Amino acid sequence: MIEKEFTGKLEKAVLATLWADLDTYQANLLHKAMQGMGTDEGPIVRILGGNNKFEVKRIANKYLETYNTRLIDDLSKEVSGHFLTAIRIWLEADDPQGLSLGEEKTPEQLAADLALAIAERDADSVFM
Helix, strand or coil: CCCHHHHHHHHHHHHHHHHHHHHHHHHHHHHHCCCCCCCCCHHHHHHHCCCCHHHHHHHHHHHHHHHHHHHHHHHHHHCCHHHHHHHHHHCCCCCHHHHEEEEEEHHHHHHHHHHHHHHHHEEEEHHH
16 A cells, blocks of 8 residues: 555655564665565665664664574675675674684774775676
């Protein structure tokens, strides 16, 4: 019914209000972004990049609760390279053992890694 009455961003906003909470809705969007052939990186970037670290942790916990698998494990199957490294840093930066980077990095180094990953992802989308 809603899909017939609304389109685009308004449809998404109305549908989001029907979910139990925003974390569940965003966990669902992340899950849908990884379904089927290929990965829709847009929702991944918007959700992980558009929320602060505390909110991303809550979303990751809701993802685990809802889908019985860790968000980072599913993302690791779908993305790679610097983009995956940036996602790991954002999801697990306060858990150095979870990063498997081999060294502790300063916040400046983490920010540089994230900027590089985003630039490479954008370059890949332009040249592919």
